Structure formats: C-alpha cells, structure tokens
Amino acid sequence: MQEIIELPVYWHGSVDAVNEDLKKVKKGTVKELRPSAGGRPIYMVEYGKNTLPKSLASLSSALGARDYNCYADKTGADYVPTVFLAGCIHGGEFEGTVGIMNLISLLETGVDLAGKPNDALLSVAEKLHLILMPMCNPDGRSHIPFDNFVGHTFEDLRYYNQGAWKNGELCGWPGCKTRHPIKEYVSYLGGYFNDDGVNMMHDDYFMNPCNEVKNVLEVTRDYAPDFSVLFHGGDNSRNHFFPVSYITAEARRQMTEVANLTTEAFAKEGFIFTISEAFAKSGGEDTGLPPFTLTSAMFNTCGEPCVTYESNQGLVKPNSYCLNNDEIYRCHMLFMEVALRWTLDNKSAAARAAKSNK
Numbered sequence: 001m002q003e004i005i006e007l008p009v010y011w012h013g014s015v016d017a018v019n020e021d022l023k024k025v026k027k028g029t030v031k032e033l034r035p036s037a038g039g040r041p042i043y044m045v046e047y048g049k050n051t052l053p054k055s056l057a058s059l060s061s062a063l064g065a066r067d068y069n070c071y072a073d074k075t076g077a078d079y080v081p082t083v084f085l086a087g088c089i090h091g092g093e094f095e096g097t098v099g100i101m102n103l104i105s106l107l108e109t110g111v112d113l114a115g116k117p118n119d120a121l122l123s124v125a126e127k128l129h130l131i132l133m134p135m136c137n138p139d140g141r142s143h144i145p146f147d148n149f150v151g152h153t154f155e156d157l158r159y160y161n162q163g164a165w166k167n168g169e170l171c172g173w174p175g176c177k178t179r180h181p182i183k184e185y186v187s188y189l190g191g192y193f194n195d196d197g198v199n200m201m202h203d204d205y206f207m208n209p210c211n212e213v214k215n216v217l218e219v220t221r222d223y224a225p226d227f228s229v230l231f232h233g234g235d236n237s238r239n240h241f242f243p244v245s246y247i248t249a250e251a252r253r254q255m256t257e258v259a260n261l262t263t264e265a266f267a268k269e270g271f272i273f274t275i276s277e278a279f280a281k282s283g284g285e286d287t288g289l290p291p292f293t294l295t296s297a298m299f300n301t302c303g304e305p306c307v308t309y310e311s312n313q314g315l316v317k318p319n320s321y322c323l324n325n326d327e328i329y330r331c332h333m334l335f336m337e338v339a340l341r342w343t344l345d346n347k348s349a350a351a352r353a354a355k356s357n358k
C-alpha cells in the first residue's frame, strides 16, 4: 500500500488540468494541433515573435547546397531565438508538464501556479520565442490513474507506464519496446503509448508517423528551434540527458555545454545532474546501430540541438536517489532557466554576429 501524498497546488499534470489552464491563456497564442489516436485534443502555446523568414529549401536540400540558411536563415539583425519545450511524451512522466504549465503561468500572470514569482526564469523567457507543448501524448496520460509517482513503487511505474503482457507479466523496460505497435499484445496498455499502442520515441518516422509525432516534428521542421527539449521521467535516476544518436559532433558539443551548465546550477542548490558516458560519446555511429528516436528525428528535421531530459520521479525505492515534489519542480524550473539563458546567450542575432566576427 503506497503512502498517499497530497499533491502541491502547483502540480497541474492531468489532461483536464492542462486543458483548463490553456483556456485561460491570454498573452500567448494557443493552437489546436492534430488530435491523438484516441481523439483527444493536443495543443501548443506560443509566446514571443517568430522572426524566422520563409524557408527556401528543405533541410536536406539546403545541406546538399552546403547552405543551411536556405532552410533556416537566422542571420537577420532582428533574429530572436526559438526554444521548443515538450512534455508528456510518455503518459507516466508528468514532471515536465508541470514545469511547462508553471512557466505558462509565469508568462501569463508573473507568478507560478503556487503564486510565487520566479523573475530569473521569467526575464529570460520573455526575451525568446517559445513554443510550448505541455501534453504531447494525452492518450498515454489517460492510461495513468494518478498525477505523479512520488510515494508510488517501482512496480507501479512498470505496470502503469509500460503496461502488462496478455499473460499478466509486466512489459518492463526495455522489453516494452519489443512490440510496436504494442496494443494487440497487452492486457494493460501503459502510459508510454497512445491509444493505438504507439510509443512516440520509436515510431515509424519516415513512412507512417502518428499524429502525436507529426505535431512535434512539424514544430522542429517549421520553426527550426535553436534548442528543443523532450521532457521525460526516468525512474529514480539522477536528472540527466538520455543519449541521442544520429546527430552531429557540433550539436553534441552544444548539448554538452548545456548539460555542464545545468550540473553547475543544480550543484549550487544541492541537486544532482549527471552526464553519462553514453551521452558524451559522439554520434553513436561507433557503437553499432543505436536507436533512432524521436529526439534523433527532431534533430534531423532542424539541425539544431535537441535533448531528452530525464527527471527523477520520487518513487519509494530503497537505497535510491529520491526527490520530493518540491525538489522535482525546482529542478525543472532551474533547468529551463539554464537552457533558455544558454539559447539567448548563444543563438541570438547579437551572439551569432559576435561569433562570426571572431
């Protein structure tokens, strides 16, 4: 029997809470995207101005012409960088959604959902063009009958997020990836999957992507975000970036720079952000055939750094690193502050001009 822990007031992570909050958005622009496999609405919210001129060529064609600017010309003196934040890729990973909903509250009202200011994050957020997709997989979210895993067990995470096979055995990780779509093989369809049994991280990207994936890849293709984040929950691991393959060494260098800054910022407040050996490796091409994930697909539609942020989930698990709700929330706000500031410092018109003059 798990301990029942009351959720903090700022913890808006359910499908209904997100949809209700988005109805109140006034400063941002809410756009309804393609619906989920189960017919649930999916939204994105935009803040700031998109200053990217019309694209003249696909990314592939532009790179074939050896001129990225034909795809996305960011050399204009008025260029404002774009950051894309996406939550709930997997339904049982609510933490990033909560972070994004609180960022929306900050941008709308000046305070978070607990009524507290966060001027460090707000001041940098207001200088950027932001695309926020708090609930990418509402079907998966609806497969989880509660709003976070703090106080729950590892078995709860396995059952509700990854599901159970027809014989009742837990699908587990990475076993849940041995069938795709998984729907016809399970007795319980976990939060990883949309109602068709598709895991967004491992879809058929080139030939038959699901609506949820198209929503995400349309943003990376059309806006060429300067930095993109897929928020995930990663059991009771230390906060980290999951390895991404099929990217360039330069993108990995930039992602590692953000990881290092995050490690420093977290350490100042007593939190841990780790950089794994697998993440630090370049490209992944030297390790055989690494998985081509949604993050890889995003990079290959825009050519800019895209990361998979894995949060600690506060499970009841002996001898593990375990954060509580307030700590999980603070880590997200801190990480967003670091990522947004890095983007502003490195990708604005002024930063680009300073670099090209060197």
Ligand SMILES: [Zn+2]
Pocket (backbone or CB within 6 Å): 089, 090, 093, 232, 233
């Ligand atoms: Zn995940």
